[in-house]
Amino acid sequence: MAESNSESDFLKEFYIPTYIFNGETKISGSPDAPKFPVLVFINSKSGGQLGGDLLKTYKTVLNERQVFDVGQEAPDKVLHRVYIRLEKLKQEKDEFATKIHEILRIIVAGGDGTAGWLLGVVCDLKLSHLPPIATVPLGTGNNLPFSFGWGKKNPGTDRNSVLSFLEQVMKAEEMKIDK
Numbered sequence: 001m002a003e004s005n006s007e008s009d010f011l012k013e014f015y016i017p018t019y020i021f022n023g024e025t026k027i028s029g030s031p032d033a034p035k036f037p038v039l040v041f042i043n044s045k046s047g048g049q050l051g052g053d054l055l056k057t058y059k060t061v062l063n064e065r066q067v068f069d070v071g072q073e074a075p076d077k078v079l080h081r082v083y084i085r086l087e088k089l090k091q092e093k094d095e096f097a098t099k100i101h102e103i104l105r106i107i108v109a110g111g112d113g114t115a116g117w118l119l120g121v122v123c124d125l126k127l128s129h130l131p132p133i134a135t136v137p138l139g140t141g142n143n144l145p146f147s148f149g150w151g152k153k154n155p156g157t158d159r160n161s162v163l164s165f166l167e168q169v170m171k172a173e174e175m176k177i178d179k
Contacts (some may be wrong), residue, residue, distance in 0.1 A: 035103070119164075
């Protein structure tokens, strides 16, 4: 099924191009940066089969290079690599990468342990600007997502459920928490 133009325009607001993650050629010209660029971290083992299904769906909806299975690659290594790359591109006067660096958001899907792990990793990076983090409840307790207003119920893993969650991310108010 082909994407509609409005869905495609919506997804562009979250999409991070491949060159941000590796040494590929930069985008020619000066395109508009997405308004809500996200990195997605999913515990594929959480929620029974839900985590694995959610991983597959996010990889089809976004650039697969911005979606990570925490069981395959630890968030600290991913974030360290991405932020080093963004900083390098920023020093090269890449305005697109600079904007992504400033407004990057994170989605973490898993149980309370996965969400807590990612929150700790982000704090340990000692970034000048901490990215907002949305939590998808995939565990059994889901106390962290509930505390942050994302609910306790495991989400759907189909395309429409992911699009709905991305819309929530777009409309969410940022909350500050103590480290």
